Amino acid sequence: MSEPHWLTQEERATWLALTGLITKLPGALDAQLTRDAGLSFYEYMVLAMLAESDDGVLRMSALAELTNGSLSRLSHVVQRLERQDLVRRETCADDRRATNAILTDEGRDRVEAAAPGHVRHARTLVVDAVSAQDLATFGRVGEAILDRVADQRRG
Amino acid sequence: MSEPHWLTQEERATWLALTGLITKLPGALDAQLTRDAGLSFYEYMVLAMLAESDDGVLRMSALAELTNGSLSRLSHVVQRLERQDLVRRETCADDRRATNAILTDEGRDRVEAAAPGHVRHARTLVVDAVSAQDLATFGRVGEAILDRVADQRRG
């Protein structure tokens, strides 16, 4: 017997596409990056966000926001990156509760080496998969969903 | 200094929305389901796909496909569900290599109890977040991406 569908057929197809995406895409991104650069996707994001910041320095809490991760997750990951000398940590002078994550030269080399392949992969899987217009719509919907997720966590 | 952008600004925004989605949405879905039904999202998918099948019976490999998971992951999860008497396993009579996963009455009760809240959550976060037309576009793009991910794994 089949469970009742409280979504229309088209809504359900969209929902299943989205759930497929969130279960399969992380693995696909991790696979390319670990194979070609020895980094997980999340590790790459941490390094990339630092590289894009003005001087390669960001507070842990800011970095957690930018990478969409929890502070706890970030703390563990930065600890691992620190062991490889890709990042180092300093307690912030202004507010001694806070700590700054700082990209090392070696860390910068590593992201810069990883970036081209990662971007090419992003193009192959996503950006070049559909028309520019559909991609733009896809992005706007994604942002709308993220807003709702954020609302959920607050309220 | 900022890393060069090999994506246009709009492409990059879309890409970041997607990466945000794949890192935050799983947690949001797990949170609702564990809180309200004591199931992870993946566990829910396993039970739901069984419930939607004709007689609550599916081969492990078919179930893995439907839930977007690896056979290994599924095997572990079904083992846990089996301990809770939500599912049981039988080796398939036709092909004795294969295993059928079978939804128990208790398992069916459990999904049916969980479903309304889950669907409501899906509506709140996604389906009702945007216009029907944008949602449809979003779904089509998602499917196109999934196709590319599948291609990647093969060739």
Place this chain on the structure above:
DNA sequence: CTCCTTTTGTTTATGGTTCAAGTAATCCTA
């Protein structure tokens, strides 16, 4: 028929994420 390959699934080990608790500095209120 026999052997080799492929399919199907399980299991073990490893590593990463999350959750809850803990620490330390800062803020705020009276």
Place this chain on the structure above:
DNA sequence: TAGGATTACTTGAACCATAAACAAAAGGAG
């Protein structure tokens, strides 16, 4: 200017996912 609350982050344990090795049945070539 205490004192308690809040913020910012870290840590340890429990849990889950992944990957690689394994087992067992089926298919296929000679």
